[in-house]
Amino acid sequence: MKDNQPITALIAAQVEKLAHQFGYDFLSEKQGNQTLCQILQRDEDGSILATPLSFHLHMNEDKGTGDIIYYHEQGEFKRQQVNVYEENSLVNVLLFIQERLKVNR
Template sequence: MNIKELLLSQIEKVVIGLRYDFLYEDEFGPLLCQVIQRDSDGSVESTPLSFQIHINEEKGTGSLIYYQAEGEMNRQSFDIENPDSIVGILTFLTGILGPDPISSKK
């Protein structure tokens, strides 16, 4: 398993556990991800968070740039050899999307 697959699988587990959908696209340049909130009919209600992931597979490092509708909101770096950096990403996502999600803070 490469770093991209590992990171995406862990992010997806957190996002789905918080009752959102997780979509990503990496065919045309940077890895683009969206957290989607759906209504009771399954239609997209909102996109509370989007982010880009840049990964250097050889060095085992990378960064995430988070966006909301208003624009860039945060940046995080990670190093696969430092598990705390990966935990930091998952903790940040849980804090943003958790029990008091961003969509209810407005």
């Protein structure tokens, strides 16, 4: 993640830590004005078995606000707003992702 996107980088780093705690891999890729993040389940050979959770992260780094659009195999299933100035905003994002990873185990 680029240094000029500190909020996006922070969220991606925290989600990567969560993914690893559950035994998953984490990939992120900048796509225009948003970032695609994927949590992947791999087999022993490193092949992708499943993608338990994917999301697009669109942050306005200057304002500290943004949206996350979550996807599963059937398509989009949730949108969540992020505001770094709201006390529980980032915590709620991480808790939601943690719960989804628990469900997919």
